[in-house]
Amino acid sequence: MSEPTDTEAIDTLRQEIAAATGGKADNDPLVEYIPKFEDLDEYKPFQAFIAEILEPDDLAPRTRGSYERTFRYWIEFMEEEGRHPALPGEGHARRFIRVLRDDYDHQPSTIRKQIQHLDRVWEYWQRESMFPHSTDFNPFAIALEKESLGSSSIKKELPRIDESELREQLQDLLHIRDRAIVISQLKLGLRAGEIQNIQLQDIALEHADLNDHYPDLGTHDKLRDRDNVIYIPSCHERKGNKSKRPRLLPLDDEMRQVLIRYLLIRPDTGSPWVFLSKAGHRQLSDEKPINRAWSDAFPEDEYGETDEYRAVTSHFGRHRFTTYWMIDQELSRELVKYMRGDKTGKNREAIDDYVHAYYEDIENRYLEYIYKLL
Numbered sequence: 462m463s464e465p466t467d468t469e470a471i472d473t474l475r476q477e478i479a480a481a482t483g484g485k486a487d488n489d490p491l492v493e494y495i496p497k498f499e500d501l502d503e504y505k506p507f508q509a510f511i512a513e514i515l516e517p518d519d520l521a522p523r524t525r526g527s528y529e530r531t532f533r534y535w536i537e538f539m540e541e542e543g544r545h546p547a548l549p550g551e552g553h554a555r556r557f558i559r560v561l562r563d564d565y566d567h568q569p570s571t572i573r574k575q576i577q578h579l580d581r582v583w584e585y586w587q588r589e590s591m592f593p594h595s596t597d598f599n600p601f602a603i604a605l606e607k608e609s610l611g612s613s614s615i616k617k618e619l620p621r622i623d624e625s626e627l628r629e630q631l632q633d634l635l636h637i638r639d640r641a642i643v644i645s646q647l648k649l650g651l652r653a654g655e656i657q658n659i660q661l662q663d664i665a666l667e668h669a670d671l672n673d674h675y676p677d678l679g680t681h682d683k684l685r686d687r688d689n690v691i692y693i694p695s696c697h698e699r700k701g702n703k704s705k706r707p708r709l710l711p712l713d714d715e716m717r718q719v720l721i722r723y724l725l726i727r728p729d730t731g732s733p734w735v736f737l738s739k740a741g742h743r744q745l746s747d748e749k750p751i752n753r754a755w756s757d758a759f760p761e762d763e764y765g766e767t768d769e770y771r772a773v774t775s776h777f778g779r780h781r782f783t784t785y786w787m788i789d790q791e792l793s794r795e796l797v798k799y800m801r802g803d804k805t806g807k808n809r810e811a812i813d814d815y816v817h818a819y820y821e822d823i824e825n826r827y828l829e830y831i832y833k834l835l
Contacts, residue, residue: 489550498545506547507532510582521633523760531578554604562611569610570766619780620770624832639754641723646778653748653775654701659735663692704802709820711827751775
């Protein structure tokens with residue numbers, strides 16, 4: 462008898478524990494609904510998601526195509542498993558990842574995106590009363606945690622995308638909030654977590670109507686007597702931000718235009734957060750909406766991981782921002798570190814003393830040379 466694989470060993474371990482405790486070895490709580498789904502067309506649950514979620518989002522054709530291909534792969538896989546595609550257990554989701562990885566040779570980033578597509582459908586089924594899916598179980602989230610998506614021993618670089626190509630791709634991103642998110646990351650070098658954490662008080666805009674409508678706009682102490690500037694707090698000031706050092710960054714005419722357009726239609730909920738969720742109009746609780754905005758602008762078909770390059774995701778904005786200032790503009794390392802929020806060397810003055818001085822050093826250079834995307 463051959464030595465058991467890791468998967469086989471784990472399955473055996475689960476069975477032994479289940480036998481001893483009276484529990485279940487298989488995480489498959491929807492088995493009881495199999496007879497009820499026998500007469501339901503296998504495509505119907507996905508069609509409902511497409512009609513109610515994807516179509517209102519007005520996705521780019523290539524992004525919608527990515528969703529639909531994933532659904533086809535999944536439905537075909539579940540047909541071979543002899544199970545309705547809306548009723549998977551943990552094992553089905555994990556085996557699907559192995560098929561994508563081992564049989565189809567999909568890249569890890571591609572597999573992750575495909576499982577995230579299915580995870581989004583699952584969350585829709587959980588919310589809708591016509592489906593029996595409990596919020597206590599999500600096979601795709603479990604599978605992403607437990608299964609290896611594969612990895613490369615070589616650290617791949619991000620692709621080089623010139624300004625004309627960036628402009629062309631951003632033209633397809635029509636959702637006003639998502640457009641503001643992606644352009645903010647490209648022009649300000651912000652992390653996804655920093656996008657989630659921007660508050661109205663952090664943005665000083667020279668716009669009378671907006672300042673009347675949002676009395677908190679630009680009221681942070683660091684923005685006193687300044688206009689058309691954004692303040693990014695450090696990790697010490699705002700939980701969830703990663704930068705060790707706060708910074709002020711200028712808002713050029715394009716960035717102001719994008720933010721003004723979004724703020725004029727932003728739901729007025731009294732929330733302090735700038736970027737709100739589409740459903741519920743609350744602070745973005747995770748990076749999924751940000752990643753979806755990037756995948757809409759840079760679809761996986763053209764900008765997914767390749768043998769040479771990593772996929773274009775929300776991290777690309779910070780990478781592009783840094784590369785531009787260090788390589789293209791040859792800005793001094795210390796000033797680029799300031800604009801990124803990176804920690805400087807030891808024996809510096811207190812951070813509140815030099816944050817303004819550094820802003821003055823980068824302001825004019827930034828406004829003159831920052832790339833145009835619109």
